[in-house]
Amino acid sequence: MRDDTHHLDKAVELLRSGATMLGQACPACGTPLFKIGEQVMCAKCNRPVVILKATEDESKVFRGQTLATTEHTLLVKIDEAQSAIEKEQDPTKIAQLTQSLSNLLSALERLKKVDR
Numbered sequence: 808m809r810d811d812t813h814h815l816d817k818a819v820e821l822l823r824s825g826a827t828m829l830g831q832a833c834p835a836c837g838t839p840l841f842k843i844g845e846q847v848m849c850a851k852c853n854r855p856v857v858i859l860k861a862t863e864d865e866s867k868v869f870r871g872q873t874l875a876t877t878e879h880t881l882l883v884k885i886d887e888a889q890s891a892i893e894k895e896q897d898p899t900k901i902a903q904l905t906q907s908l909s910n911l912l913s914a915l916e917r918l919k920k921v922d923r
């Protein structure tokens with residue numbers, strides 16, 4: 808009985824010492840992991856845990872997908888703005904459209920510089 812709850816005491820102790828609870832679970836026992844400084848600890852196993860590299864890869868893939876989707880949206884909007892300018896006759900509206908096209912192009916430019 809004592810052994811079953813021991814890790815909870817340890818968890819409380821970790822939180823008191825300024826650790827934060829992570830959304831990730833220990834790969835060995837499945838209890839939530841704690842982060843203290845740069846170290847990740849499992850309260851139940853009472854040992855440091857190295858976060859699996861697969862998790863990093865997954866988040867990188869997700870990041871890449873998000874950036875690709877954003878890039879696609881920007882390209883669609885650039886195309887729309889370009890067509891709108893082509894059809895527009897009012898100089899004021901052309902100026903507004905040109906400004907938004909310019910904003911879209913610089914957003915795209917910044918996006919391309921983001922490390923994926």
Ligand SMILES: [Zn+2]
Pocket residue numbers: 833834835836837838849850851852853
């Ligand atoms: Zn564990």
